[in-house]
Each structure stands twice: as structure tokens, then as C-alpha cells.
Amino acid sequence: MSPLFANVDWAEIGKATLETLGMLGGSMLLTVVLGLPLGVLLFLTARGQLLASAGLHAALAFAVNVLRSVPFIILLILMMPLTLALVGTSLGVRGAIPPLVAGAAPFFARLVETALREVDPGVSQAAQAMGARNDQIVLRFLLPEALPGVLAGATVTAIALVSYTAMAGVVGAGGLGDLAVRFGYQRFQTDVMVVTVVLLLILVQFLQMIGDRLVARVSHR
Numbered sequence: 001m002s003p004l005f006a007n008v009d010w011a012e013i014g015k016a017t018l019e020t021l022g023m024l025g026g027s028m029l030l031t032v033v034l035g036l037p038l039g040v041l042l043f044l045t046a047r048g049q050l051l052a053s054a055g056l057h058a059a060l061a062f063a064v065n066v067l068r069s070v071p072f073i074i075l076l077i078l079m080m081p082l083t084l085a086l087v088g089t090s091l092g093v094r095g096a097i098p099p100l101v102a103g104a105a106p107f108f109a110r111l112v113e114t115a116l117r118e119v120d121p122g123v124s125q126a127a128q129a130m131g132a133r134n135d136q137i138v139l140r141f142l143l144p145e146a147l148p149g150v151l152a153g154a155t156v157t158a159i160a161l162v163s164y165t166a167m168a169g170v171v172g173a174g175g176l177g178d179l180a181v182r183f184g185y186q187r188f189q190t191d192v193m194v195v196t197v198v199l200l201l202i203l204v205q206f207l208q209m210i211g212d213r214l215v216a217r218v219s220h221r
Helices: 010-044 054-069 072-078 080-085 092-117 121-129 134-171 175-185 190-218
Strands: none
Touching: 010 054, 010 092, 010 134, 010 175, 054 092, 072 092, 072 121, 072 134, 072 190, 080 092, 092 134, 092 190, 134 175, 134 190, 175 190
């Protein structure tokens, strides 16, 4: 393998892979923590829902749409001062997580909202007829019914975050994207580029497989 991958430093590849997994894990956790309630709130404040409020819904939708419309590479740069204030650095895995979350949480929130919209309205009406409170309707009826869609949305979001982590490497976040740019692109080391791309593809396939199995397990169909 050495002549074929003469420029590949496998220790560096291993370190970069761990950095990518660290960025993915940390940002995905925070994306779910922030994006799930945001998506629920978007759904509940829409017209005809439990907490219908045109003003609040419009404000939330506007904020989500603004963050989703900014290309991630630009968002990385724009958020550098805020990232520095939040975590003390704009470099490395820690510095990449705030912009990763800012880019992915609104995306996930929209997917959660869509999953909730697909729940039969009769579920909510039946829960109200039984005297359930709003929080009980959401936690015990709506979210369990929407769980397959939410998990599918989480899978799509995780895969999107893999591509975001690769872009984050351009501005010093480390990871496989950083290796691909510094060695594969800037130094024309094709073997390094191939290895990083293959590892990213394997990661995406693994995430999709796990997501599909979870969705199949909780699906009511």
C-alpha cells in the first residue's frame, strides 16, 4: 500500500477522523437539543394549532429562513467573533461547533415541523377530548406519532453536518476536510484526497444505515 498511498500519514488520518467525529457528535447533540423544540414551536404556533400565533410564528420562521439561506462557508466566517466569545476560540473542533449548530439546527427544526404536520390531526383532537394538557399532547401523542419522521430528519441532518465539517476544515477547524484541502488540493496529493473522500463516504453510509434501521424500528406501518 505504501507506493499507492505514499503521501498518506495514517496517524494524521486517524487524528483527523477523530476530529471529524468530535465535530459531528458535539454539533449533532446540540442541534437536536435546540432544533427539536424550535421545530415543535414552529408547528404549534402555526394557524389552527394549539398555540396559534401569527406574529410569533412569522418571527420564528423568518429567523429560521435567514439562517438556512446563508451559505455555510459564509456563516463560518460571520460567526467567528461570536464563536470566539462563546467558546474562547474560532479554531479547532471547539471553534467549529457553534457555526455547525447555527447552520444545522434551523434545518432540523424545519424537518421536525414537517414530520409533525404529517401526523393525523385526529390524534391531537382525540387527546384534547380526553382532557390532556398541551404539553401532554405534544410529548405523549404528537412526538411519538411523528418519531419516524423526526428520526429520518435527524439522519438527513447528520449527513448534512458531515459535509459542513468538511467545509469547516477550510477555516482551521481540523478534521478530514482540512486534510483534503491542505494536502489533497493545495499540495496536489491525490492519494490523500482519495483517502479522505472514501472515509467521508463510509461515514455517510454508516449514518444512513443506522438512521434507516431506527426509522424502521419505530415506524407504525
